[in-house]
Amino acid sequence: MYFDVHSHRNALVIAENEPGYLELWESFKQAILSISEEEVSEHFKTNHEGKAKSVSKSINALIKKRLTENDWISEPRIFGEPGYSDTKRDKKWRLDFAKSLGSHDHFELEQNLEPTPGISVEVAFNNDGSTAWNLIKPVLAGELNHVRKETQTGMGIIVTATETLKREGGFDNTVGTYDDFKMHLRPLRNLLTIPMIVIGLKPFDTFEIEVRKIENNLRGFLKYK
């Protein structure tokens, strides 16, 4: 899949020049770019066509597959404290994905060892109301490093849908888009202290999702362009 890129607090410059971040950024970019249109349409056809409205589940599943294959950790916890990390209520305190070049070991973090570059990833196809929260999570993850190691080590990547993909992918009209995230970033600049790259996924060349009403429910169907 192809995408547009928006850079917050020089994230792109850092990602493309700092040795450690370069490696992580390339790994991420390659993961997304390597998802082919055929794979998405095939996945949708076999799993969700006629049952779900949008392609979001297929895209989510394929991103997860690619990133975990490349050693990104799925749904890591942000904090290590009871109440925030126990399985009962830690869900909203988890990132979608993260990868660090160094150790995730708790002991080493406490020992104030060399900062290691790490990137957190949020895939945000949900309600526009949670746009702000999606932007804050990478900051929380980064601030943790900041406090423990006294060094700026965090960077966030947010995966969103462009307006066109939202329309052609059958996404619900409430999902926050690439443009919505860019709108949020300007006024929130001073609160969002971590460099972030916002990715706007582009629509597909060969197909789109046609939404039809089946027995009062909206369902998506493949339609080749």
Added chain:
DNA sequence: ACGAGGGGTTAATTATTTGC
């Protein structure tokens, strides 16, 4: 009259408890 957007609901997934 229509479409965008937000709040609320629910189906499906994940966790926990219970029973064997």
Added chain:
DNA sequence: GCAAATAATTAACCCCTCGT
């Protein structure tokens, strides 16, 4: 100790309001 049943927790998406 393991499986089945039950409970909790989302995230997708439905519906209704509001602005144009």
